[in-house]
Amino acid sequence: MIDIAIVGGGPSGNRAAMHLSREMDVTVFEEHASVGAPVQCAGLISPRAVCERTRDSVRNEIRRFVLHSPGGRELSLHSRDVRGVVIDREAYDRALSEAAEKNGASVRLSCRVSDVKPADDCVKLLLKGEKGREEISARIVVAADGPQSAVRPLVTEKPFDITYRGAQYVVKSDSQEDQVEMWIGRKIAPGFFAWKIPAGEEVRIGLCTCGKTPPMKLLDKLMRSKFGEVKIIRKQAGLIPIGPIGRLSEGRIALLGDAGGQTKPVTGGGIFLGKRAAEILADCLLSFGNTMSALRKYELSYTDQFEREISRAMLIRRILNDLPDKKIDRAVELLSSPDIVEILEDSGDIDYPGSISAAILRKAPRLIQFAPSLLKHLLVH
Numbered sequence: 001m002i003d004i005a006i007v008g009g010g011p012s013g014n015r016a017a018m019h020l021s022r023e024m025d026v027t028v029f030e031e032h033a034s035v036g037a038p039v040q041c042a043g044l045i046s047p048r049a050v051c052e053r054t055r056d057s058v059r060n061e062i063r064r065f066v067l068h069s070p071g072g073r074e075l076s077l078h079s080r081d082v083r084g085v086v087i088d089r090e091a092y093d094r095a096l097s098e099a100a101e102k103n104g105a106s107v108r109l110s111c112r113v114s115d116v117k118p119a120d121d122c123v124k125l126l127l128k129g130e131k132g133r134e135e136i137s138a139r140i141v142v143a144a145d146g147p148q149s150a151v152r153p154l155v156t157e158k159p160f161d162i163t164y165r166g167a168q169y170v171v172k173s174d175s176q177e178d179q180v181e182m183w184i185g186r187k188i189a190p191g192f193f194a195w196k197i198p199a200g201e202e203v204r205i206g207l208c209t210c211g212k213t214p215p216m217k218l219l220d221k222l223m224r225s226k227f228g229e230v231k232i233i234r235k236q237a238g239l240i241p242i243g244p245i246g247r248l249s250e251g252r253i254a255l256l257g258d259a260g261g262q263t264k265p266v267t268g269g270g271i272f273l274g275k276r277a278a279e280i281l282a283d284c285l286l287s288f289g290n291t292m293s294a295l296r297k298y299e300l301s302y303t304d305q306f307e308r309e310i311s312r313a314m315l316i317r318r319i320l321n322d323l324p325d326k327k328i329d330r331a332v333e334l335l336s337s338p339d340i341v342e343i344l345e346d347s348g349d350i351d352y353p354g355s356i357s358a359a360i361l362r363k364a365p366r367l368i369q370f371a372p373s374l375l376k377h378l379l380v381h
């Protein structure tokens with residue numbers, strides 16, 4: 001019997017393994033033959049989502065953001081400090097996996113967990129891998145198996161609020177720019193936004209949507225209209241689950257990362273929240289042992305730390321999704337006033353967009369006209 005079985009060797013699962021394996025017997029099960037591939041990520045994270053182990057995966061530092069409104073208005077921000085870093089996702093995940101192995105974790109690749117069955121004092125896992133079929137038991141199962149988690153229904157039946165479909169093209173580049181560009185609007189990326197992220201020797205251009213048109217089709221349209229003839233070196237696609245914080249544990253099973261909906265509702269980023277959740281989970285298990293009550297403490301502590309920010313960000317996401325393009329143009333115009341730009345440049349934070357929303361609304365109360373009841377809520381909460 002192992003102490004902790006981690007289903008999924010993405011950043012969240014590997015980070016939990018890295019911390020837990022210092023004191024516990026941990027095995028990570030990953031269905032792919034190598035960690036970090038295939039990449040389904042734009043790789044833009046805040047500097048706080050990088051640690052000593054993952055520093056070498058950083059390919060660029062971002063100080064400038066430009067938001068293009070549907071009608072062609074621009075909101076340009078230039079911060080003195082680095083506000084985002086662009087990582088090589090494969091290298092990032094691999095660094096965490098290697099650190100976990102160094103601390104004593106076993107990482108079993110090409111090994112799919114095909115069934116998980118709670119039992120009296122353990123959880124049984126059915127594996128399909130190079131050794132054929134096997135059954136093993138673990139005291140605790142951490143489901144870090146991504147947006148399509150097959151373990152999640154054992155913890156909660158509640159579906160995610162939104163599941164975004166994303167597509168991204170990687171294009172060769174020799175530009176040294178430190179500017180991320182974003183496009184918002186119903187014709188470009190219904191329900192989300194499109195991005196251009198410089199990543200050293202490459203540029204990542206992509207978008208997500210919750211509309212009916214497939215994201216690749218929207219992306220092809222964007223490429224034709226904004227980028228013309230470029231050489232695409234890789235095509236990537238994936239899902240982003242978004243939702244308020246729900247149940248994160250049941251019995252001996254905990255949800256972690258995308259499997260637990262631990263993504264940011266405004267930007268869709270999941271690496272920072274997956275990191276913090278893995279740290280909280282590891283702290284609870286190391287402090288209270290491999291017990292069900294440690295998992296309850298994880299759920300309570302994560303909720304306590306992130307509920308306010310996630311519910312504010314969810315509100316902003318709902319408002320953005322409801323606004324017609326013309327109103328977005330007007331909102332971007334209001335946000336471009338010098339005193340708001342100053343707030344965004346000084347205090348903007350891609351991990352906590354909700355926390356400065358009240359300051360912005362106080363400076364530009366005319367923004368409240370776009371969604372009076374919801375935005376007033378942001379002012380008081």
Ligand SMILES: Cc1cc2nc3c(=O)[nH]c(=O)nc-3n(C[C@H](O)[C@H](O)[C@H](O)COP(=O)(O)OP(=O)(O)OC[C@H]3O[C@@H](n4cnc5c(N)ncnc54)[C@H](O)[C@@H]3O)c2cc1C
Pocket residue numbers: 007008009010011012013029030031032040041042043044045111112113114144145146147149150166167168206237238239240256257258259263268269270271272274
């Ligand atoms: C287009 C796109 C762009 C994105 N851009 C960003 C960004 O710029 N910044 C950011 O922070 N986030 C971004 N994200 C989100 C980010 O990629 C995820 O939040 C992050 O990968 C979640 O990590 P995770 O470890 O929870 O899950 P995952 O990375 O999905 O890892 C789960 C792993 O579990 C494996 N697995 C699943 N089921 C099983 C099973 N039964 N047995 C064994 N293994 C299994 C999967 O193969 C996978 O390797 C983006 C997502 C998409 C789709």
